[in-house]
Amino acid sequence: MKQILSFCSLWLLALPLYAAEQANTARTLGESPVSASSLLQTLLGLILVLVCIALVAWLLKRSNSFHTAASGKMKVIAGLPLGTRERAVLVQIGDEQLLLGVTPQQINLLHKLATPLEVDSSNNGDFAGKLRQIMQQRGKQ
Numbered sequence: 001m002k003q004i005l006s007f008c009s010l011w012l013l014a015l016p017l018y019a020a021e022q023a024n025t026a027r028t029l030g031e032s033p034v035s036a037s038s039l040l041q042t043l044l045g046l047i048l049v050l051v052c053i054a055l056v057a058w059l060l061k062r063s064n065s066f067h068t069a070a071s072g073k074m075k076v077i078a079g080l081p082l083g084t085r086e087r088a089v090l091v092q093i094g095d096e097q098l099l100l101g102v103t104p105q106q107i108n109l110l111h112k113l114a115t116p117l118e119v120d121s122s123n124n125g126d127f128a129g130k131l132r133q134i135m136q137q138r139g140k141q
Contacts, residue, residue: 015045063127077119092116 019041077090077097087102088110099111 012048015041059127077117090117092119 019038022038022041074091074093077092079090080088082088082101085104089100089102091098091100095116097113097116098109099113101108101110
């Protein structure tokens with residue numbers, strides 16, 4: 001996997017050099033710098049950038065690090081998909097924990113927990129915690 005990533009990154013870094021070399025070759029031969037191949041390269045580069053932006057947006061949406069309140073008093077502890085668009089979400093607000101049913105149309109309080117569930121602070125479900133756990137497992141191997 002590392003070899004594929006390094007190859008792709010080197011290939012992406014080499015693209016501007018290749019484009020500059022192609023432009024110099026076209027100038028020396030007297031060709032127009034606006035050709036079908038240069039337009040295709042530009043279009044493919046634009047598509048690649050848009051795909052990268054969409055991928056980063058999707059990753060940020062999937063991580064819970066941006067879903068916390070500014071004061072840190074409210075946070076989503078766990079979520080469980082119940083259907084294609086329905087979820088059960090455990091939310092902690094201050095010292096209280098609430099089980100909510102979330103649908104596209106509404107949010108319902110399903111249960112107010114009398115005794116809050118224990119939350120594992122080392123891996124609270126966020127991306128950084130999961131990445132840290134994976135890196136620690138790889139270090140032990």
